[in-house]
Amino acid sequence: MKTCLVVDDSRVIRKVSRRILEDLGFEVAEAADGVEAMAWCTAVMPDLILLDWQMPVMDGLQFLKRLRAEPGGGGPKVVFCTVENELDRIREALDAGADEYIMKPFDGSIVAGKLDYLGLCA
Amino acid sequence: MIDPIDREYLSALCLTRAGLRLDADKSYLIESRLGPVARREGFATPETFIEVLRQGGDERLSWAAVEAMVLPETEFFRDRGVFPYLAAEVLPALVRARGDQPVRVWNTACGTGQEIYSLAMLLADTAGLAGRIELYASDLSERSLEKAQAGIYSQFEVQRGLPARMLVRHFEKRGEAFQLSPRIRQMVRWRRVNLMDDLSPFGQFDLVLCRNLLVQLAPEALGRVHGQLKGALAPGGRMVLGLKDPTGDFAAVAPETGVFAHAA
Numbered sequence: 001m002k003t004c005l006v007v008d009d010s011r012v013i014r015k016v017s018r019r020i021l022e023d024l025g026f027e028v029a030e031a032a033d034g035v036e037a038m039a040w041c042t043a044v045m046p047d048l049i050l051l052d053w054q055m056p057v058m059d060g061l062q063f064l065k066r067l068r069a070e071p072g073g074g075g076p077k078v079v080f081c082t083v084e085n086e087l088d089r090i091r092e093a094l095d096a097g098a099d100e101y102i103m104k105p106f107d108g109s110i111v112a113g114k115l116d117y118l119g120l121c122a
Numbered sequence: 123m124i125d126p127i128d129r130e131y132l133s134a135l136c137l138t139r140a141g142l143r144l145d146a147d148k149s150y151l152i153e154s155r156l157g158p159v160a161r162r163e164g165f166a167t168p169e170t171f172i173e174v175l176r177q178g179g180d181e182r183l184s185w186a187a188v189e190a191m192v193l194p195e196t197e198f199f200r201d202r203g204v205f206p207y208l209a210a211e212v213l214p215a216l217v218r219a220r221g222d223q224p225v226r227v228w229n230t231a232c233g234t235g236q237e238i239y240s241l242a243m244l245l246a247d248t249a250g251l252a253g254r255i256e257l258y259a260s261d262l263s264e265r266s267l268e269k270a271q272a273g274i275y276s277q278f279e280v281q282r283g284l285p286a287r288m289l290v291r292h293f294e295k296r297g298e299a300f301q302l303s304p305r306i307r308q309m310v311r312w313r314r315v316n317l318m319d320d321l322s323p324f325g326q327f328d329l330v331l332c333r334n335l336l337v338q339l340a341p342e343a344l345g346r347v348h349g350q351l352k353g354a355l356a357p358g359g360r361m362v363l364g365l366k367d368p369t370g371d372f373a374a375v376a377p378e379t380g381v382f383a384h385a386a
Contacts, residue, residue: 087290087300110282113283
């Protein structure tokens with residue numbers, strides 16, 4: 001079973017994301033900020049990371065840059081999932097190593113489409 | 123609930139105008155699709171709208187009703203393997219075969235434009251193809267064509283099928299929406315076309331896309347539209363159908379991507 005780490009400081013978003021990803025066949029873990037997420041990834045790299053941008057302690061972009069510099073950190077597909085919807089921000093995320101980008105609000109069909117494009121859906 | 127007599131009237135209207143089939147078991151679709159159009163035109167309910175249609179004489183309203191019944195479902199790069207295959211295999215082969223002549227591509231039933239723009243973006247990103255190919259797109263619906271020509275899509279629409287890298291490369295932000303760059307929009311020529319009408323004035327095309335419309339047609343219209351599409355497809359050309367569309371006697375080339383050709 002493929003694994004996904006949902007990184008978001010909103011418990012509601014984590015719950016919604018978990019439901020969508022479990023329906024898509026993922027085993028889901030959760031982290032509330034970039035530091036928690038790094039701890040998860042240091043222990044075991046997931047196949048997919050669904051990543052919020054604005055979070056306390058360590059934001060999504062800082063986390064992504066740290067992740068990509070880690071041994072094995074190039075492995076997980078990273079999909080930003082954030083309210084940031086300016087093209088410059090999307091470009092910044094892609095340049096930092098994000099594989100795809102979802103603008104909130106989102107639904108299951110958008111997540112499924114993005115994961116299909118990344119080859120992560122059955 | 124739509125009255126059976128109203129449903130029959132609307133079915134006949136859709137059949138005669140556009141060859142569309144309205145299944146009796148999908149009456150709920152009439153309410154969900156006709157309701158917004160009825161309200162837009164100032165009618166309280168679909169029933170009062172149909173009542174006015176019955177009185178006749180208002181062509182614009184009749185077409186608005188027919189257009190509302192066409193399934194509007196579309197998205198960028200719909201059916202993921204199709205467009206990369208067209209850009210990597212089909213179009214380069216057609217360009218080689220045509221020599222100095224431009225390759226003519228026609229997206230019939232283009233809806234709100236996502237499919238032809240998917241192709242336009244791929245061509246713009248593929249060296250040596252863009253200048254060799256002419257893109258034409260048509261639809262029955264004036265409203266769909268207006269939206270397609272503007273090339274403005276909501277945040278939700280640009281997240282359906284469109285890779286983020288293509289979004290940042292080919293779109294500009296317009297308020298909360300996104301608009302395709304002038305470069306991409308100018309690659310496509312638009313026209314209102316009813317595939318039930320005579321298509322011969324438009325000439326022939328090397329690649330014709332007619333995806334997910336044939337499956338909506340009544341049997342008595344399907345044969346006519348198949349024939350029209352065959353007439354519009356140049357010898358050696360390629361026909362692209364939706365994966366659930368009836369294929370008629372087109373010959374399979376790569377049926378998993380919906381690509382067909384004239385029968386031998």
